[in-house]
Amino acid sequence: MRAVRGQAAMAVLAVCGMLALSACQNGDDQAAAPDAKPSAAAPAAPTAPPSAPACGADHRMPVSPDTIAVHRYTPEGGMTSLIVQHGTYGCPGRFEPSGAWTYIPISEKAKITATAPILPSEATGKPISTSELTSWLDTHPDKGLPFRYHLNAEGVIDTLDEIYVK
Structure with a gap:
């Protein structure tokens, strides 16, 4: 059970990171399109992640896994x-x-x-x-x-x- 929770937590972090990174690269402080799909390696997150902060804000993304x-x-x-x-x-x-x-x-x-x-x-x-x-x-x-x-x-x-x- 602990492993499943750990995998779910990593999936949420990965999705948040992808959303935040795409917001930074596009100069847009909106989250990714609502029809964006999670990667095949990560299970879908049970809840939607929060929107990413705007570029220039003092923040850090989750650790990049690759x-x-x-x-x-x-x-x-x-x-x-x-x-x-x-x-x-x-x-x-x-x-x-x-x-x-x-x-x-x-x-x-x-x-x-x-x-x-x-x-x-x-x-x-x-x-x-x-x-x-x-x-x-x-x-x-x-x-x-x-x-x-x-x-x-x-x-x-x-x-x-x-x-x-x-």
Whole structure:
């Protein structure tokens, strides 16, 4: 029962975050369209979430479940692990790392796309290898660049997409 309540709470947070983020990105302080559907991964919330505050208001969104700030890496244990921090999105869509630093293993064959500053003057994602990412992290530790990630069935990052930040 506790797990079900936890999943429901996470679903409500995810829906609130999506609504608030869409309000910030559109410059609109109205909630998302009433016909918006929750994602397939999250069960529907039993009640409608409150409307999102306007951009410029002092607020934080819920923790983004698929975005991390990558600070460093470690090759310990025979596998490369990224040292990351989860966080929230603030207005106008800027990722703000918060909370504890954690380790997430990354596959040597992960599909990684990078933009600036990893690839100077690139606003669109270009493929790079895990070794290219770790080489950049060696020379630029603690930058905390935001990435969207996906874990495979073993809990290892198999997809990592840098989020372009001006």
